[in-house]
Amino acid sequence: MRPLDFRSDTVTRPTPEMRTAMAAAEVGDDVLERDPTMARLEERVAGLLGLEAAMWVPSGCMGNLIGLMLHLQRGDRFLAPVAAHVLGSELGTGAWLAGGMPEALAWEGGLGRPTPAQVTKAAGSPGPYYTLRTRLLCLENTHNFAGGTTTPVAEHRALVAAAKAAGLAVHLDGARLWHAAAALGVSLSDLAAGVDTVQVCLSKGLGAPMGSLLCGSAPAMVEARRLRKMLGGGVRQGGVVAAAGLVALDYLPRLGEDHAKIQRLAEGLRAFGVAAPVPETNILLVPVPAVAEALAALEAVGVRALPVGSAIRFIAHRDLEPADVEAALQRLEPLADLLRGA
Numbered sequence: 398m399r400p401l402d403f404r405s406d407t408v409t410r411p412t413p414e415m416r417t418a419m420a421a422a423e424v425g426d427d428v429l430e431r432d433p434t435m436a437r438l439e440e441r442v443a444g445l446l447g448l449e450a451a452m453w454v455p456s457g458c459m460g461n462l463i464g465l466m467l468h469l470q471r472g473d474r475f476l477a478p479v480a481a482h483v484l485g486s487e488l489g490t491g492a493w494l495a496g497g498m499p500e501a502l503a504w505e506g507g508l509g510r511p512t513p514a515q516v517t518k519a520a521g522s523p524g525p526y527y528t529l530r531t532r533l534l535c536l537e538n539t540h541n542f543a544g545g546t547t548t549p550v551a552e553h554r555a556l557v558a559a560a561k562a563a564g565l566a567v568h569l570d571g572a573r574l575w576h577a578a579a580a581l582g583v584s585l586s587d588l589a590a591g592v593d594t595v596q597v598c599l600s601k602g603l604g605a606p607m608g609s610l611l612c613g614s615a616p617a618m619v620e621a622r623r624l625r626k627m628l629g630g631g632v633r634q635g636g637v638v639a640a641a642g643l644v645a646l647d648y649l650p651r652l653g654e655d656h657a658k659i660q661r662l663a664e665g666l667r668a669f670g671v672a673a674p675v676p677e678t679n680i681l682l683v684p685v686p687a688v689a690e691a692l693a694a695l696e697a698v699g700v701r702a703l704p705v706g707s708a709i710r711f712i713a714h715r716d717l718e719p720a721d722v723e724a725a726l727q728r729l730e731p732l733a734d735l736l737r738g739a
């Protein structure tokens with residue numbers, strides 16, 4: 398039985414078009430000068446986000462880390478929504494390497510997001526030299542562990558305005574900002590408005606084998622290049638992978654297809670009496686009574702997913718066909734009791 402892999406949108410394989418582009422990529426030494434294909438990718442993504450410059454990094458974690466390092470000095474506090482990737486899923490590098498002290502903000506503005514008032518309150522006001530200094534607000538759109546939830550443009554702007562009024566810089570973890578823009582029907586630049594830095598991933602949902610872009614002002618990216626080199630992320634003929642990234646961007650207009658696939662999965666599960674919410678983007682969190690037991694049962698019928706707290710996370714992506722979703726529902730129907738806890 399062919400496994401149906403809903404674990405993540407990172408499990409996709411490069412397409413034949415990507416492999417062809419990789420083989421033909423024009424390259425140079427990106428540490429000594431600029432690799433021309435990496436430079437093309439950086440310019441294209443900076444343009445999409447409405448920011449001045451961009452820098453390729455091998456992973457989303459490195460993009461976020463460099464973003465944090467740009468904005469924080471040792472001992473500075475940074476704010477992020479509860480369960481943000483930078484808080485719980487980057488092995489503490491925000492503290493260990495960027496020197497920041499994390500503070501989680503509850504989701505009082507909706508799933509995955511704080512309110513501007515919370516930002517203002519948590520930022521406080523500058524005190525004497527011996528007071529803790531809060532320097533950065535880190536947002537996440539879509540919010541992975543909230544279930545791929547979006548922050549609409551008006552709320553994004555209000556959060557950025559609150560941060561700026563309190564003297565904070567703003568970094569946006571936009572690993573799946575593409576998905577938020579597609580779901581909300583707005584431009585990427587609207588969702589990045591006002592931020593100092595944003596990180597977007599080519600390897601999540603778009604199908605590239607690796608690569609993220611950190612974007613911001615041109616001077617910030619000059620410093621970011623230095624930090625990337627310090628972290629071992631300066632690559633030489635990176636155009637070979639950047640070429641796949643450029644092809645991956647062609648998938649942007651099709652992201653709605655992946656959202657439709659996960660909506661269909663959720664709808665099918667609800668028809669079996671499972672408490673599946675209506676997903677906003679390509680992620681579905683299904684709360685279950687016994688996660689390990691349910692996951693083992695899923696694996697046994699060839700449906701792969703991952704645990705997120707007391708829920709099972711399903712993610713749709715371009716390597717799953719609508720027919721695969723129907724096949725998954727057929728395999729899951731006999732397990733409905735486990736999924737609904739009856």
Ligand SMILES: Cc1ncc(COP(=O)(O)O)c(C=O)c1O
Nearest residue numbers: 456457458459482537541570572
């Ligand atoms: C919201 C978010 N940010 C950052 C990352 C890190 O990306 P990478 O795995 O490429 O380091 C992920 C990975 O899933 C993510 O979901």
